[in-house]
Amino acid sequence: MKITSQELYQKLIEDEKITTVQGKMSFSLGSVNMVVKQHDVVGNIMQEWLKNWMFEKGIEFAENDNLQMPPDFYLNPDDKTENLLEVKAFYCGRGPGFDIAGFTPFLKELINKPYVLNTDYLIFSYDVDGNGNVIIKDLWLKKIWNITRRSKNFALNFQVKANVIHKIRPGIWYRGDFNSQKYKEFECPEDFISAVNYAALNDSATQQLSNGWIGRFVNSYKDHYGVRLNIPQWQEIQEKYDLSDQHEYNKTVKVIEKLTHRKANESEKLEKNNDKLNKMNTDTKTRQQLESTISKRERCIEEYNRQLTVLTEKVNALKVKLDRWN
Amino acid sequence: MKITSQELYQKLIEDEKITTVQGKMSFSLGSVNMVVKQHDVVGNIMQEWLKNWMFEKGIEFAENDNLQMPPDFYLNPDDKTENLLEVKAFYCGRGPGFDIAGFTPFLKELINKPYVLNTDYLIFSYDVDGNGNVIIKDLWLKKIWNITRRSKNFALNFQVKANVIHKIRPGIWYRGDFNSQKYKEFECPEDFISAVNYAALNDSATQQLSNGWIGRFVNSYKDHYGVRLNIPQWQEIQEKYDLSDQHEYNKTVKVIEKLTHRKANESEKLEKNNDKLNKMNTDTKTRQQLESTISKRERCIEEYNRQLTVLTEKVNALKVKLDRWN
Numbered sequence: 001m002k003i004t005s006q007e008l009y010q011k012l013i014e015d016e017k018i019t020t021v022q023g024k025m026s027f028s029l030g031s032v033n034m035v036v037k038q039h040d041v042v043g044n045i046m047q048e049w050l051k052n053w054m055f056e057k058g059i060e061f062a063e064n065d066n067l068q069m070p071p072d073f074y075l076n077p078d079d080k081t082e083n084l085l086e087v088k089a090f091y092c093g094r095g096p097g098f099d100i101a102g103f104t105p106f107l108k109e110l111i112n113k114p115y116v117l118n119t120d121y122l123i124f125s126y127d128v129d130g131n132g133n134v135i136i137k138d139l140w141l142k143k144i145w146n147i148t149r150r151s152k153n154f155a156l157n158f159q160v161k162a163n164v165i166h167k168i169r170p171g172i173w174y175r176g177d178f179n180s181q182k183y184k185e186f187e188c189p190e191d192f193i194s195a196v197n198y199a200a201l202n203d204s205a206t207q208q209l210s211n212g213w214i215g216r217f218v219n220s221y222k223d224h225y226g227v228r229l230n231i232p233q234w235q236e237i238q239e240k241y242d243l244s245d246q247h248e249y250n251k252t253v254k255v256i257e258k259l260t261h262r263k264a265n266e267s268e269k270l271e272k273n274n275d276k277l278n279k280m281n282t283d284t285k286t287r288q289q290l291e292s293t294i295s296k297r298e299r300c301i302e303e304y305n306r307q308l309t310v311l312t313e314k315v316n317a318l319k320v321k322l323d324r325w326n
Numbered sequence: 327m328k329i330t331s332q333e334l335y336q337k338l339i340e341d342e343k344i345t346t347v348q349g350k351m352s353f354s355l356g357s358v359n360m361v362v363k364q365h366d367v368v369g370n371i372m373q374e375w376l377k378n379w380m381f382e383k384g385i386e387f388a389e390n391d392n393l394q395m396p397p398d399f400y401l402n403p404d405d406k407t408e409n410l411l412e413v414k415a416f417y418c419g420r421g422p423g424f425d426i427a428g429f430t431p432f433l434k435e436l437i438n439k440p441y442v443l444n445t446d447y448l449i450f451s452y453d454v455d456g457n458g459n460v461i462i463k464d465l466w467l468k469k470i471w472n473i474t475r476r477s478k479n480f481a482l483n484f485q486v487k488a489n490v491i492h493k494i495r496p497g498i499w500y501r502g503d504f505n506s507q508k509y510k511e512f513e514c515p516e517d518f519i520s521a522v523n524y525a526a527l528n529d530s531a532t533q534q535l536s537n538g539w540i541g542r543f544v545n546s547y548k549d550h551y552g553v554r555l556n557i558p559q560w561q562e563i564q565e566k567y568d569l570s571d572q573h574e575y576n577k578t579v580k581v582i583e584k585l586t587h588r589k590a591n592e593s594e595k596l597e598k599n600n601d602k603l604n605k606m607n608t609d610t611k612t613r614q615q616l617e618s619t620i621s622k623r624e625r626c627i628e629e630y631n632r633q634l635t636v637l638t639e640k641v642n643a644l645k646v647k648l649d650r651w652n
Contacts, residue, residue, distance in 0.1 A: 016357065022355075023356070025352070026353075027349065029347060029348075030379070032375055034374070034378045041371060044366055045367060048353075049358055049360065052358045053356070162489075162490035164490075
């Protein structure tokens with residue numbers, strides 16, 4: 001039976017109910033028969049598990065001879081240009097730290113096989129409890145641009161060792177509010193390719209390869225799909241993926257809310273003080289004290305108004321900046 | 327029960343008969359119940375296996391909180407300066423590629439805890455057959471200097487990425503004849519420390535740390551063991567670990583054996599020819615032919631003698647060089 005990546009994903013979620021089942025790994029050798037509790041190990045075998053699962057379910061597939069490059073599986077063994085499936089797994093306690101591909105071979109692969117760009121990433125997040133029970137916490141089917149992002153120093157998030165670029169690494173695509181992330185994942189293949197090109201041009205190891213790379217890729221992609229991708233300049237889009245304006249906007253909105261709340265409180269108290277004053281005898285010591293309190297409250301509200309004006313201007317300016325990308 | 331590393335090794339070999347048993351790793355999740363055939367995985371869990379084994383056998387141990395540094399286990403939980411045990415495992419089809427330690431932390435550790443030098447390395451070599459059967463092919467108990475060696479560019483065998491030193495890596499200590507190895511493992515802790523010191527002095531990342539390192543280590547070791555180690559200069563011993571003279575010696579000895587054998591063959595034939603000549607009539611055509619053959623054989627033997635003289639001189643000179651280290 002031939003199925004697409006999307007159908008396979010649905011089957012795992014709905015038929016297999018993969019996010020509700022509980023698994024176990026065991027190892028027996030000599031006099032020891034044990035449950036394996038090490039979580040590193042599970043990540044290594046989910047690909048083997050999926051292979052067994054597809055086999056049992058009668059799903060057709062072919063494996064990739066090149067173990068270093070995506071995909072792991074071809075779901076259409078008769079046409080290895082479509083329904084490419086890459087399997088990844090990570091321990092939920094640590095976040096996705098898997099390698100996507102070595103940068104140089106990936107650049108070459110995209111030119112020779114532009115359809116590799118559309119590989120589907122089937123990603124398992126798993127937990128292993130204290131008794132060694134393996135639980136699939138989450139399962140995603142993603143394109144490469146959905147799980148990758150820029151970093152501080154590079155247009156892509158790389159594994160960097162001693163200033164040398166090694167592998168492309170994923171971002172954390174599943175934190176919906178992005179609150180703790182500085183950069184967000186790419187929105188479309190065009191922006192991803194723009195980042196790939198910019199990173200290649202700016203790394204000494206890939207400089208030669210990057211010469212004319214973008215043109216060759218776009219042509220190769222057009223030859224295959226009949227569509228000419230319109231790749232933007234990285235400089236024009238890089239700010240879109242920098243979440244610092246968004247974070248600043250969110251933070252400022254929260255401060256405005258807080259100040260507005262305090263101002264309302266203060267205004268309420270002022271009103272009560274004024275009521276009390278109106279009902280009071282003239283020229284007592286208590287009256288003098290109350291007048292002083294009222295004056296303080298009025299100055300406080302003035303200060304809140306001043307701050308709120310500044311912050312509202314700031315928030316409006318940030319909104320204009322952010323709206324560029326919408 | 328408290329036992330030493332050596333006793334633990336004996337117990338594994340003799341009581342557990344570890345090199346004869348057969349193991350299996352299995353993983354069940356959802357509708358799949360499978361035997362894990364991936365050999366990477368076994369290496370990761372032999373430490374966990376040993377922990378379970380020690381627990382079952384009632385052997386006392388404590389674990390190291392620092393997962394990055396040797397040892398994995400303290401076999402004497404009351405005195406963490408003796409019977410330190412590090413567990414390593416590698417797939418026999420690929421040879422030992424495990425990391426021993428990061429170089430910089432290792433340098434620091436040796437000064438603070440000089441007894442780490444005497445950590446025992448319990449090393450499993452395993453095979454996984456096509457059916458997923460795990461077999462322990464070999465088990466060693468080694469000191470760090472027994473499993474490490476120099477390399478072409480460094481005094482130690484390092485994992486080097488983009489010219490930067492990362493981890494200390496083992497040599498292949500178990501090929502008895504060294505025929506395919508260019509460098510041999512260290513013979514004693516002093517030579518190993520000499521190499522560590524030289525490597526530290528010659529790497530930019532450790533240069534500051536290497537300043538006075540050897541003195542601090544020797545003092546620290548003396549404080550702990552009451553023995554002052556006599557560390558040789560690396561320049562004085564590095565040739566001892568270069569096997570190229572030894573390889574040249576072995577090769578030349580083999581050529582001498584071959585030529586000696588051929589010369590003996592030729593001499594035997596010459597003797598027969600001479601016998602035949604003595605019994606022959608004078609001045610026949612056959613006699614002339616035989617005389618010509620005899621003359622050829624004599625010249626051939628002369629040439630063998632000339633070559634053997636040259637090679638014997640070479641072999642003697644190499645022997646003198648090699649004998650320096652014995």
